[in-house]
Amino acid sequence: MSTSETITGKRLMRLRVNGEPHEVAGHVTHSLLEVLREEMALTGTKHGCELGECGTCTVLVDGEPVYSCLMLAVEAEGREITTVEGLALQGRPHPLQRAFSDLGAAQCGYCIPGILLAAKALLDKQPNPARADIEEALSGNLCRCTGYTKIIEAVEQAVREVQVQEGTRA
Amino acid sequence: MLRLPDFTYIRPRTLAEAAGVLQELGAEAMAVAGGTDVYPKMKRGQFTPRYLVSLSRVEEHRGIRREEARGLWIGAGETLTAVAGHATVRREFPALAAAAGLVSTLQLRNAGTIGGNLFVDTRCNYYDQSFFWRQAVGFCLKKDGDICLVAPKSRVCLAICSSDTAPVLSSLGAEAVLVSARGNRRVPLETLYRDDGIDYLAKRPDELLQGVWIPESSFGWRNVYLKLRRRGSFDFPVLGVAAALRLGAAGACEAVRIVLTAVASAPKVVEDAPRVLCGKPVDAAAIEEAAELAMRVSHPLDNADMDYWYRKRMTRVYVTRALRQLAEVGATTAGPDAAPV
Amino acid sequence: MKKNGFSVIGKPLPRIDGPAKCAGDTRYADDMVLPRMLFSRLLRSPHPHALVHGVSAKRALELPGVHAVITGADVPTKFGIMPSTQDEEALAVDKVRYVGDPVAAVAAVSEDAAEEALGLIEVDYQVLDPILSIEGALAAEDHRIHTWNRHANIQKAVSFEFGDVDAGFAEADEVFEGTYFFQGNTHLPMEQYCALASYTPDGKLTLWSSTQTPHYVHRALSRVLGLPMGHIRVVATPVGGGFGGKSDPFSHEIAVAKLAMITGRPVKITLNREESFYVHRGRHPVKMWMRTGVKRDGTLTGMWFRSFLDGGGYSSYGLATVYYTGALQTVTYELPAYKFEGVRVFTNKPPCGPKRGHGTPQPRFAMEVQLDEIAEKLGLDPVEMRLKQVVAPDSVTVNGLRVSTIGLRECIEKVAERSGWKDKHRALPDGHGIGFAASSYISGAGLPIYWNDMPHSGVQLRADRGGGVTVFCGSTDIGQGSDSILAFAVAEELGLQPEDVRVVTADTDLTPVDLGSYSSRVTVMTGNAAIQACGNLKERLFEVASEVLEVPADDLEMEEGHVRSRSLPDLGLAFAECVERAETRFGTLGATGSYRPPRHPGDYKGAGVGPTPSYSYSAAVVELHCDADTGEIRIDKVWIAHDCGRAFNPLWVEGQVEGSVYMALGEVLMEEQIFRKSGVHKIPSILEYKSPTTLETPPIETILVETDDPEGPFGAKEAGQGPLLPVIPAVSNAVYDAVGVRIHEIPITPDKILRALDQRLKDPTVPDFAFPAPIRWAPGQGVEVPQKS
Structure with a gap:
């Protein structure tokens, strides 16, 4: 067991969240979801089942969407974690946030943080996704309010907005 | 919020170390890779390990690579996303790309590993429930109880194999490499499964899967995986059909393997399929006969989503469709349910 | 710029809560943390039906970290949403009536400790046979789930005859x-x-809850806890989805309030997903029988409808639900005679209640599928058959409901046209x-839940x-956008x-009463109240501006931040300045505003369910593929037209319509609240449901479709529930068009389609039941109600 690491109880975790380093005392049994919400007060990340069955708690780890309810916080150490609070750039909403707000894609809003992050991961990889790509990328996130219609339209609008911005810059 | 019970978390750096720890700690320890099956089950009290042996720091079970003459190596620690997206997998084994890409959701596939999916716990809707629920119905054979609630006369647990990738890799003749304190062994993957919902793996608890080889001889086989479930994501298979066949130059079927999932506690090989398919072109009559045989060995029970008679009947439809796709000229691709990855 | 004479109404502008929700900044109930907060969990019954002879918490109380x-x-007073059926207990006093019925509540320093404590509470149950079906409930004359109701397990049986149905x-x-x-x-x-509840040393209780009806929770807390309403404050936090499921006062709300009073510390409870299936209050399982008489040209001559509702263990809104199953058949197509009989029974399952469409x-579903079959048999186009007999505007139905505007004809025509119905149907x-x-x-319901004027x-x-304006209202934003409705109405x-x-x-401390977010009432009622309040404020502003x-x-x-002269548009006073002068004066x-719905003509006992300020109308066309080998359905597209009076904001109305279509598709294709034989x-x-x-x-x-309803604020009607309704039968009718089988059961699952194709799917059965003698009523008997339009 020489090179094995054994972790019990609480320990000081070094987590990099939304570009900032944080030190928090977290229990080894705590999911990333619990540490974000309960130790770091980042309550923008929601939860709907804690079993990986609804998508509500989606965050990005090294840019990839994962369910924060199924990842131990200790496994997130040393990795880049992005939550909804980290989407805005210098106080300006991300184009996805703006489009979701403008089109009324957030009704009750509870699933929206997770969906925004799933959508961001898609756009980071695929700047010009087809509708089917968007549907596929968001198929791990349930929404009970919108029928996904305005959500998909908002992703499409954000795509256009980013293209216009980049066109202007170019 | 559902939370995990207390445990000690051990992170070895090598598989041998991990195997050693598992052997030393015995029944109170459990290995965890992506955690997507282990953590929900711990939260519901189905798994109650005091020690979790994490494979997250292990490197030697990673990598997907083609080796001439040896075949394709897929490390057990690769995520399902990595497997589904790998160029060689997609080109040569679209059935595997499809199966890996159809597990649950993107988020889950980003964390869950192929090793975890191959050895995923058998499922049953009397078992995959909270402690409260199981207490309310009276516990079952698989956890905390002494009878099977699906079929009270059954002496074995009838929980079903719910892996998407196991039937595909079995159909491709994959071999598993297992590591333990006593050394490594390489065995045909399909021999690792037992038709017993509790004791569903023919391996010792301290044996860890390093990865699988798809042998060189399986290259060039047409292969397909079709999955039945209620929704296009999240859901486990309630029926899966993996089919692989090799066609000769004249268009006659030289070899074929059909393996079902979610119809028993182990992936179910349709043993008689080669008898009715081999040595002739894959025509409608042969397909019908093979599909009928598959349906006969398919025994879904009332312990998963959708009616069991329906799942049995769908075995014939899905096998027919799988074989039709494979028989089509130039066909290599996955089924209609295959997600773009 | 004003459109249709409005500056903000009718425009696709964003909601006021959008930016915060998209920033993750909105604080839902579980995001709240108070100093010294304790955590609660509920112990729930594992038995569907049992007497509770005793509960011992001795061992639980010895567990470190457990406070109460x-x-x-501790909370024996019965409560319930409807005043006449108060049959719920926060924690079972002597009986449990479904698996999941709460029995005890713990307050501890952590959720883990509270959960552990539950396992140490000992309950002495005497298990009783459960009653799990409508037929079982009707048959079990001597085996009762409740004793307060008059007859066996019947919560309510109703019977009406409007006009002469035999004729x-x-x-x-x-x-x-x-x-x-x-x-x-x-x-x-x-x-x-x-x-989350907090009880402060001044004897005041505050409850923050994810509820659609803070006013009714306020009343229930006062009743059960014995505190004056003035000492209780209920705050509805932003609700992360309701759909009717958060409209009752609940055990967990009362439990944390009581625990906060006992411990003197804030107490929070968050139910897990599994528990939400036990709290339920969802769509009732209903067995139905319908008889319809028609002329050869499809004209309806009479209808007789029977409904049998499986209510679950408690009454909840069930009294209203049973009436609602019979109330609205009359407001779409001219119907000269109508008989309705309905019964709701108790069973040992989680209580049913109001879900979208209540x-x-x-x-x-029954009616629109039957009309499709009638059209088929008579060789008529189902669209044309309905168009011929759409209810006239400004008319009174056979059951005494006043229809003001009706955009149904246009809805039907529009969906038929857009979908290419004529070219596709049977083709x-x-x-x-x-x-x-x-x-x-x-x-919006025409009457409040408890009788008052x-x-x-x-x-x-x-x-x-300085020109700041704040609007205070008891309404509750459950995602439908009611906060934005207020802001836009006042801004306009x-x-x-x-x-x-x-x-x-x-x-409830800060805002005047609004009854809550149910019955699609909020836009019409708060909108009208807001307009009235603005009118009262404007009187004063205009008085000083005029001088x-x-x-x-x-x-x-x-307009545009000014009080202006219409005749001399250059003449104006900035709003802020006008406010200062008015305050000086x-x-x-x-200013205040109020709203009460108008009366309807029906004056018979039971006429309280069905009336409303205005009826919304919807029409849907569904195109789908159905695989005859697998029975699987793939919906290709849904066209839906909705008469929303006026689109207060087209984006928000579309959002409500789309969400309704989604929820309908879930219900028709796959969602089921189902039980094992053990109850x-x-x-x-959320994986298997x-x-x-x-x-x-x-x-x-x-x-x-806009009809500009005179009763609506700026002409608006509801949009949040109605559009769910046509989608479900439209799917059933489309399945028939695709594969030739009629499915009379919801959900329409692949196995049912295959059974039907094999001619093995039996039509549902309905129980034998002797309904009471009908209350008879016919138009012309009721009170005269002047038409507003």
């Missing part, structure tokens, strides 16, 4: 009969139930089908020097921008 345990004896059937050329079954399903909002999707290849249905819903909705408006009336209006809602500008008050209007500026919920998880993902949700084309 309460049982039924209607005698006049018919053809009479059709059918039986139908609509399985129960649940709301499944993404946010789990959560409540009691009306089930009969609408698509095998396995490919198209179906149609139409429906109606209320824009007070306003249903109240608004207070405050104008500050006062000539301001919506972002300049602060909205304070759903706080300053030297124009008559009736020449003034408010009158003192602190405030245990079969699939209480199937909710459609993006991959099952088709493109939805929404067409808004």
